[in-house]
Amino acid sequence: MQEASYYNKLDEVGRVKCLLCPKECVIVDGKTGTCGVRKNIGGKLISLVYGRPIAIHIDPIEKKPLYHFYPGSKIFSIGTFGCNLSCRFCQNYDISQFDPTEDLETLEEIRYFTPAEVVKMCKHYELEFLAFTYNEPTIFYEYMMDIAKLCKNPEDGHEIKTVVVSNGQINEAPLRNLLPYIDAFNIDLKAFNENFYKRICNGNLETTKNTIKIIVEEKKHIEVTFLLIENFNDNKQEFLEMCKFLKSLDENIVLHISRAFPHYKLYFKPTPYKLMKDFYDIAKLQLKNVYLGNV
Numbered sequence: 001m002q003e004a005s006y007y008n009k010l011d012e013v014g015r016v017k018c019l020l021c022p023k024e025c026v027i028v029d030g031k032t033g034t035c036g037v038r039k040n041i042g043g044k045l046i047s048l049v050y051g052r053p054i055a056i057h058i059d060p061i062e063k064k065p066l067y068h069f070y071p072g073s074k075i076f077s078i079g080t081f082g083c084n085l086s087c088r089f090c091q092n093y094d095i096s097q098f099d100p101t102e103d104l105e106t107l108e109e110i111r112y113f114t115p116a117e118v119v120k121m122c123k124h125y126e127l128e129f130l131a132f133t134y135n136e137p138t139i140f141y142e143y144m145m146d147i148a149k150l151c152k153n154p155e156d157g158h159e160i161k162t163v164v165v166s167n168g169q170i171n172e173a174p175l176r177n178l179l180p181y182i183d184a185f186n187i188d189l190k191a192f193n194e195n196f197y198k199r200i201c202n203g204n205l206e207t208t209k210n211t212i213k214i215i216v217e218e219k220k221h222i223e224v225t226f227l228l229i230e231n232f233n234d235n236k237q238e239f240l241e242m243c244k245f246l247k248s249l250d251e252n253i254v255l256h257i258s259r260a261f262p263h264y265k266l267y268f269k270p271t272p273y274k275l276m277k278d279f280y281d282i283a284k285l286q287l288k289n290v291y292l293g294n295v
């Protein structure tokens, strides 16, 4: 079992505080944090998903989505279960909200892959790119880090480019330590409204803004995805503020406006094309690279 990084032991009764993401869960012995994958076992914080991916695929890089990073490439993509948010509209809820205690006798049912085996598999398919995606990679931070380090410092001299697809809910210290090993990011910006983040996603906007800012400052490739949901995050003034924020960082940031379909706990109609076009027009006045997705 892999001990987690970024946590403090709090007291003699064995409580720990996880410092990986802004939730900063205080976890008693035998329990997991909000993400469901970091467990206090006898006063030690353990990553339950280290080495246990439940999704492995080869995707077009445009599916991440990344449109300005080696377009036309195929990318080896890997994810575990669990998430530090619980967005009521989650488009991947079957793995992000997967509860192993309901569906599995034991976690051992998920096949174990060492970081070296993951990199070997990627190379076996002659792929130059590897993505941490599907669920939130922050919550499998240690596994992601060990794989990314192998991609960047390979024994055979054959480097692999790494991609993170994330909600941006990560504390600054772990983000900064990860950056040297990652080439490109796609960050979800779910709304430009703190109340939406809190009420619909159980997260916070400021952390994601800060993550985007740091990635831009560190000159890593970044594209941003905004999932447009009619009647939930379709305030045009707020969206304009979002575009201005991105422009203030770099007007070349790629923005994907993605069409939403009802999933999980939130009922809404698929985003109308007219609304997609209106938002495209707003963004295009601020940013050079804007795309519509899922249309």
Ligand code: SF4
Residues within 6 Å of the ligand: 018, 019, 020, 021, 022, 023, 024, 025, 032, 033, 034, 035, 036, 037, 038, 083, 084, 138, 139
């Ligand atoms: S990574 Fe998980 S356990 Fe750690 S603070 Fe975030 S939600 Fe809590």
